[in-house]
Amino acid sequence: MQAKFITIEGLEGAGKSNAQQVVSQVLQHHQIPFIHTREPGGTPIAEALRTLWKEGIGGEHTTDKAELLMLYAARTQLVESVIQPALESGKWVIGDRHDMSTLAYQGGGRGLDPDLIHTLRQAVLGDFAPDFTLYLDIPPEVGLARAKGRGALDRIEQQHIDFFHRTRTAYLQLVEASPNAVLINADQPIKQVSAEIQQAVENYLKFAIA
Secondary structure, X not given: OOOOEEEEEEOOOOOHHHHHHHHHHHHHHOOOXXXXXXXXXXXXXXXXXXXXXXXXXXXXXXXXXXXXXXXXXXXXXXXXXXXXXXXXXXXXXXXXXXXXXXXXXXXXXXXXXXXXXXXXXXXXXXXXXXXXEEEEEOOHHHXXXXXXXXXXXXXXXXXXXXXXXXXXXXXXXHHHHOOOEEEEEOOOOHHHHHHHHHXXXXXXXXXXXX
8 A cells, every 4th residue: 555645734723733633543543654744844954944934033024935935945855854755665644734835825825926836846846746635724813813822923823814814715726626635614613623534534545545
């Protein structure tokens, strides 16, 4: 059985950590070995880029294009150093975010040129892509309220609410266009959300391990 790359996407406060736990439990039940990753991050270099991306430095404004380049630098480091070796060794990978985040946040939220993003993506990732994506959909106001409950908001979480509405719209368009993505309504009690995630992963496994 070929190892698979499963990603979890969604706005701030959508419940990605809970989703990771549910996916992990399903894979454990089926005795499938796996690892966790997060983006940006997951390697020492990528984690340093994550800190720079989230916090900035010296009060300097991070331009939208610089932000995009940092994300792809961190992503290619993670893919080549961790994700691809894990898949080649037979371990599945559960990723907290991947390229769909950039298409939604930097493409939809920031409004960056989609041709620029596509060119960068092809240059650093080529045909590499997740096998299955869970998108946790939630109204931005609800998600940000949850995020505030966790503590101080970072640079991205402090964006204007319109930024998150544009990002959500982009996510919805991307999920609708992807045959490998499933939308989960994350604006429900956590028990119901978890049950829907579990069922979605079980359905995918019927196809993946057939």
